[in-house]
Amino acid sequence: MVKAFIGLGSKLGDRKENIDNSIRLLTSLDGITLLSRASNFETEPVGPIQPWFINTAIKIETDLAPEELLSKCKEVERRIGRVDSLRWGPRLVDLDLLLFGERVIQTDRLALPHPEMEERKFVLIPLIELESELIHPELEIPLKKILPKTDEDKKVVKLQ
Numbered sequence: 001m002v003k004a005f006i007g008l009g010s011k012l013g014d015r016k017e018n019i020d021n022s023i024r025l026l027t028s029l030d031g032i033t034l035l036s037r038a039s040n041f042e043t044e045p046v047g048p049i050q051p052w053f054i055n056t057a058i059k060i061e062t063d064l065a066p067e068e069l070l071s072k073c074k075e076v077e078r079r080i081g082r083v084d085s086l087r088w089g090p091r092l093v094d095l096d097l098l099l100f101g102e103r104v105i106q107t108d109r110l111a112l113p114h115p116e117m118e119e120r121k122f123v124l125i126p127l128i129e130l131e132s133e134l135i136h137p138e139l140e141i142p143l144k145k146i147l148p149k150t151d152e153d154k155k156v157v158k159l160q
Contacts, residue, residue, distance in 0.1 A: 001061045003035070004069060005099040005130065007114070007123050008056050010092060015054040016040060018080055018093045023058060025076045026095070032072065035059040038126035044154040054159070057098065057126035066100045070110050073097055098123065102137040113138055118146045121156045
């Protein structure tokens with residue numbers, strides 16, 4: 001079994017419900033066990049002017065291969081109703097495989113760790129909440145040391 005981290009976000013409709021449903025669907029699948037869930041954070045969007053995201057992250061344990069887990073995430077997105085649109089455009093739900101154990105993978109379909117996570121406060125903050133000493137497997141430094149170096153000026157607000 002491998003510990004993996006998945007980032008979730010929703011920008012349209014009932015954002016909290018979209019995230020809750022995504023977590024329920026994903027963790028009901030064989031080979032995926034939910035270990036913990038971060039708080040919800042409302043985050044200023046990246047890209048075109050659009051509604052704010054709600055973001056969170058989950059820590060899971062899985063016996064699936066990384067590519068299989070990515071496929072399961074994409075399947076959940078489709079089941080919730082996501083359709084591909086503009087890069088960084090509004091969508092019902094977005095599931096990103098952020099970390100898969102200490103694996104570093106670069107293929108046409110999958111990059112691990114997620115290639116933009118160290119630049120995004122809305123990704124780092126929930127991950128650090130889940131596991132404060134989490135190490136970036138490629139950079140080999142704690143995520144909490146990367147967080148202050150992000151130059152992203154987007155607001156990230158913890159929701160109650």
